[in-house]
């Protein structure tokens with residue numbers, strides 16, 4: 752399955768040792784304005800594409816997984832290039848290993864995945880002006896209220912698979 756009409760969604764690190772491909776469009780795209788994301792990126796927000804782990808394929812290289820504290824206390828595993836240390840995706844304690852948070856800025860064409868929602872806007876840096884028409888919430892949100900039905904179906908398939916494997 753192709754990611755979209757305009758070709759695969761490929762990305763990678765800065766030194767090009769890690770190269771990956773998203774086999775489909777993500778479930779949803781977060782623009783997170785929390786302080787933790789501000790610190791981790793060194794900038795005003797983080798852009799993450801949420802996608803099933805088995806839809807992220809390594810084309811080249813390997814990742815090094817670094818255990819990192821997270822706001823929830825459950826921790827996150829940040830996958831980084833072992834050479835240039837750029838982070839390409841995270842897995843959070845809450846959603847487990849099945850869903851990856853792929854860092855949009857590591858895509859070759861990051862413009863193709865604009866945010867579907869702005870979250871934790873309570874700590875948004877004041878000069879960031881949010882676009883009209885994109886949902887924005889002060890903290891987190893319920894997927895059932897914002898995700899398209901197709902993504903909710905994909906998520907349901909994921910948790911069905913998880914209970915089968917336990």
Ligand SMILES: [Zn+2]
Nearest residue numbers: 764766832835
């Ligand atoms: Zn690298």
Ligand SMILES: [Zn+2]
Nearest residue numbers: 783784785788
């Ligand atoms: Zn955040």
